[in-house]
Amino acid sequence: MAARSGAAEVRVLLLLWFAALEGAAGSEPSLKCEELRMGQYMCDDPKIDNSTQEPMNCTNHTAYVQCLPAPNITCKDHLGVEKVFTGHEVGFYKPIECRNVNGYSYKVAVALSLFLGWLGADRFYLGYPALGLLKFCTVGFCGIGSLIDFILISMQIVGPSDGSSYIIDYYGARLTRLTITNATFRKMQTYP
Numbered sequence: 001m002a003a004r005s006g007a008a009e010v011r012v013l014l015l016l017w018f019a020a021l022e023g024a025a026g027s028e029p030s031l032k033c034e035e036l037r038m039g040q041y042m043c044d045d046p047k048i049d050n051s052t053q054e055p056m057n058c059t060n061h062t063a064y065v066q067c068l069p070a071p072n073i074t075c076k077d078h079l080g081v082e083k084v085f086t087g088h089e090v091g092f093y094k095p096i097e098c099r100n101v102n103g104y105s106y107k108v109a110v111a112l113s114l115f116l117g118w119l120g121a122d123r124f125y126l127g128y129p130a131l132g133l134l135k136f137c138t139v140g141f142c143g144i145g146s147l148i149d150f151i152l153i154s155m156q157i158v159g160p161s162d163g164s165s166y167i168i169d170y171y172g173a174r175l176t177r178l179t180i181t182n183a184t185f186r187k188m189q190t191y192p
Contacts, residue, residue: 030082033067033075033091043067043094048170055170058098066090099165106156106166113153117146122153127161 033041046055046065055063069075071087078092085091104126113122120135140146152158156175159166168174180186 031075033069033077034094036069036073036075036091039070040073041067041069041091046096046170052101053167053170053172054098054101055096061098061100062095063098064093064095067092067094100163101167102160102162102164104160104164104166106168109166110150110154113146113150117149118143122149126153126158 043065044067046063048054049056055065057063068087068089069085069091072084073091074082074084075091076082078090083089109122109125112125116122118135118140120132120140123129123132123135135141135145135149138145140149149158156166
């Protein structure tokens with residue numbers, strides 16, 4: 001009888017030990033708010049500067065917007081404090097990309113290219129005085145150069161000479177150049 005009670009005690013101790021191990025393995029470190037999935041947080045729209053049409057406080061091509069975790073989400077906020085959110089507190093700041101602009105308007109550049117491109121006004125405006133003078137002297141390369149410049153400027157291929165971007169409405173029609181890097185995934189095309 002003593003052997004049976006000793007075996008029962010060993011079984012109970014083993015069950016408690018396995019339960020403790022499973023409880024320790026099941027307790028995960030708390031999640032950072034930056035690691036939340038889409039739908040678990042809502043980010044504010046950026047505040048746009050009217051003169052540059054870019055997000056305010058843009059430094060090094062990056063601006064930050066505040067994000068609010070959904071109600072009853074538990075995570076560590078931007079200060080490292082773990083708490084349960086109600087949907088009204090800032091959980092983290094999400095970085096968004098912004099561009100470097102120096103005062104060259106896209107609308108002005110296209111209008112100059114369309115109406116005064118044969119005089120080289122578009123190239124003078126964008127900071128290419130040699131090409132502007134050459135277009136002026138040749139009457140826009142007999143109109144062919146004016147047409148080519150109009151296409152290049154309207155497609156945003158030719159930009160300001162200082163390397164900055166055009167001022168274009170933030171929610172307007174912007175072109176984004178796609179680049180291929182080592183991190184780009186290429187799907188092989190299969191033929192039927």
